[in-house]
Amino acid sequence: MELVVYLDPAAPTSARVYFEVRRLVAERPEELRVVLRWTPPTGMAEPGDERVRVWAAAVAPIAGAGPVLRAIAREGKDRLRVRLSSRDERAHLAHELGIDPRQHEAAWNDPCVQRRLTATRRQADALSTRRSNTTLFAIGDTTFEDNLDLEFVRVALGKFNHQMRRSALATPPLSPDVGASRPRLRRPTFGGLILGGLGLPHRLLTIADDEEDLFFVLAPALQFRRDHPGILAIQIVAHGPALTAQRLRRRLCAAEGLGLAAPYVASLAIEPSVRRSDPTTLSLLEELDAVPEETCGGEPKGSEPAMQDGVWLDGSPGHRAELEEIEAALRILEAAQRPLSVWLTRSTESL
Secondary structure, three states: OEEEEEEOOOOOOHHHHHHHHHHHHHHOOOOOEEEEEEOOOOOOOOOOHHHHHHHHHHHHHHHOHHHHHHHHHHHOHHHHHHHHOOHHHHHHHHHHHOOOHHHHHHHHOOOHHHHHHHHHHHHHHHHOOOOOOOOEEEEOOEEEEOOOOOHHHHHHHHHHHHHHHHHHOOOOOOOOOOOOOOHHHHOOOOOOEEEOOOOOOEEEEEEEOOHHHHHHHHHHHHHHHHHOOOOEEEEEEEOOOOHHHHHHHHHHHHHHHHOOHHHHHHHHOOOHHHHOOOHHHHHHHHHHHOOOOOOOOOOOOOOOOOOOOEEEEOOEEEOHHHHOOHHHHHHHHHHHHOOOOOOOOOOOOOO
16 A cells, blocks of 8 residues: 655654654554655745755655754754755765765756656645645545644545455355456457556546546546545547547647656546636646657557547446446446346355
């Protein structure tokens, strides 16, 4: 299980949150992995704090996040900003952290650090459009903010573990799986972008020729994924020769190539009139459109142009009304796939 922590190193509570997360890992050493991502806060921030964030993001991979956050808490942001302005003081900081001053100076002057901070902030803003200046956490498709004691994190981890245990203890099938009468319909081999992976038990496929057609499909689907992680994969395919379809196809390809699939799909679930003026979405689209056309051009491999546009749930045609109750629709599909399972017995049981 992976816990992603979006942490602002210049925030006064960052060190306490970090060490609380470490204690959480110590409680679950075999089952929890933490990914720490440095990110600036939303809204207006003190200009001088950016120097502290850049330093933390540059030096933490070398010295470790713990020593860096201890140094920020010990020195204070104002004193640390002054020390970072002097090459000699930066060398003293390197010795205090136990690293080579030349290595420290090279990391401090790395021009990519600022771009990584900007990209991480964009990801955090896309995951939580109402994010405040507190720490943001993500477990699977679920994102939330929490207090210093990580109460919501512990609850979310317990819920996720419970779901995983239920999946592991699920009753095995009572008879061999019944093959679909039309494998091409049941398991379409389209390209496009897949959110959630191929190993999930259910898949929602949507074929569209314009980004704005996806709002009604993706908004309830992403909400279902947040409420029921590990159940539903979402596949988006751009279809047709229209300019809007070509643009969607290129952006899907670029998002997958840049590792921005989740933020891009989340932006597609925003109401179109809001999406057109959302600065985070516009910045994300600008980054996707900057990918060269020859890198993401043409029809995706494995596409089947004869397939009509629309929504397909587990290979069966669906409609918008079903998406409002995805859980009920999936139960119906499962029941229809194995209608006789109630009366069939295991081969080891006697009649």
